[in-house]
Amino acid sequence: MHRETETIAEQIQSRMDGLTRAERQLAMSILQTYPASGLGTLTALASGAGVSVPTVARMVQKLGYKTFPEFQASLREELKASVKTPIAKHETWAEAAPQEHILNRFTDAVIENIRLTLGQIDPNAFDRACALIGDVDRPLYIVGGRITHTLAEYLYLHMQVIRPNLTHVRSTSNTWPHDLLNAKEGDVFVVFDVRRYENNTLKLAEIAHGRGAKIILVTDQWRSPVHQLADICLTNRIVVPSAWDSSATIMLLIETMISAIQTQNWDRTKRRIEDLEDMFDQTKLFRKFT
Amino acid sequence: MHRETETIAEQIQSRMDGLTRAERQLAMSILQTYPASGLGTLTALASGAGVSVPTVARMVQKLGYKTFPEFQASLREELKASVKTPIAKHETWAEAAPQEHILNRFTDAVIENIRLTLGQIDPNAFDRACALIGDVDRPLYIVGGRITHTLAEYLYLHMQVIRPNLTHVRSTSNTWPHDLLNAKEGDVFVVFDVRRYENNTLKLAEIAHGRGAKIILVTDQWRSPVHQLADICLTNRIVVPSAWDSSATIMLLIETMISAIQTQNWDRTKRRIEDLEDMFDQTKLFRKFT
DNA sequence: ACAATTGTGAAAAATTTATCACAATGCGAC
DNA sequence: GTCGCATTGTGATAAATTTTTCACAATTGT
The missing domain is CATH 1.10.10.10 (Winged helix-like DNA-binding domain superfamily/Winged helix DNA-binding domain)
Structure with a gap:
């Protein structure tokens, strides 16, 4: 043995x-x-x-x-x-719909993606990524491309509540060089890049890397070329029965990170949430309970 | 055999x-x-x-x-x-991490959300929603709020490839009334509103509804007040071990819709994708291969 | 254009499978 | 006890399959 x-x-x-x-x-x-x-x-x-x-x-x-x-x-x-127990039957997700309905087929694929993604993720890498992103002493840049900027912004909006000193950069905007003016050694870049990998994102990552910034890459199983520059690489499965790839797994990963980071810094986060609530009250942006 | x-x-x-x-x-x-x-x-x-x-x-x-x-x-x-039966066999998702690690706890919660969401969704309502959204004769408006505008935009970016004549409206922007200038009877509004429900979104929905537009609402289990105006209401489970709610289930739903709609209109979608590829080639936005 | 990687097609070596005839065994019935 | 019968093991062998390894061509990335 x-x-x-x-x-x-x-x-x-x-x-x-x-x-x-x-x-x-x-x-x-x-x-x-x-x-x-x-x-x-x-x-x-x-x-x-x-x-x-x-x-x-x-x-x-x-x-x-x-x-x-x-x-x-x-x-x-x-x-x-591995002690094996009898295999439970596969259940249908939307029971009101047949197995072949896209609701069930697509969900199957996403669950499978989640299984494979989580199966190969390194918890230590994940923890290190969370620690870096949650470190208020390091300015944080969150970078997304044509599609992924929506994911980047989702992360940005939540991190904004947890900590100060962060920037959302869209690599598809031709103004991103301005955002990098202050980037320096030790800063943290979270880069989203899934196929088709974008040249702008790569160039941006190269500049950031050249300045000594830490790069955390969120990509797919074929891995964006940025991974050669990345300190931490989180790969996701994204294949589904569709002409496009799925971001559901990436969304899960992002939200898990948010949850982990918020717990790390719970005191500060709690204070900031309370302040935010006060401001919301004053602006009447949200409805009072129904 | x-x-x-x-x-x-x-x-x-x-x-x-x-x-x-x-x-x-x-x-x-x-x-x-x-x-x-x-x-x-x-x-x-x-x-x-x-x-x-x-x-x-x-x-x-x-x-x-x-x-x-x-x-x-x-x-x-x-x-x-047996390995593909994820629910039954997997006590932990990230096997390299302990059961109590946030990666496993959070994923458990999201899977449970998916199960509950899919379990209570009406496939007919889903199909009708897809038919409406995919109907090119109906101008399409996609509406999101402070956080949900990222989801709205994700849907918008993909629908943009599938069909023409659509608008992404951010209810948090004070310019949204301009976007509604042309809204008329029979137009389709996809409205994202999860807690905390936003006043602006409700007002926007009221105006759209007043003009005779169809409203498809994507919300959470407590249902945004917009649901009283909505023709179709798709509710999601969103509770996770975090200070915030999860959008992973909503992302799954959005992507499933995209997949369904793209299949409905595959001929047109295919043509549009090809045109888009050509333009990408010319702009060299993406890397060739890998 | 070069070096590294990968694929091709083939053939030899090794292993595994399928099957044989026949011997040994076990077991119940008489 | 021993006869008859079904079951099982032995050892050998042929057939089938699989593995291993070539040399060289094609491909890829730098």
């Missing part, structure tokens, strides 16, 4: 950065339906991942296994170790 | 009585560490169960599989399906 604590999935994930394109493709495929996909034949795994047979063979050896069957044996050991 | 409902384990158990000594021994061994033990080699399974190779081969055929690999393939399919 070689590996006491680390599962093969974790082992693959931790090596993900050092992998090349085809290897990463293969890794993704293995993790996608783990561990079932790894328990078929080598050939099936290769074609399922869309890579060649030698690529699989090479990868398996890179992972430290002498042969593919040996690799499979490890997978089976892991599977054996 | 596909069994829709019965797992192989159940199938074996139901046959247990009619089995002979060696077969029962084998069956027990398979069920003992199911399904891992069945995914090794035939020989290993035989010796692990303490029976001979031909016994295993005979048994597999008795179960209705032509070959042993075929039997294994079925086991793998089952395994694959």
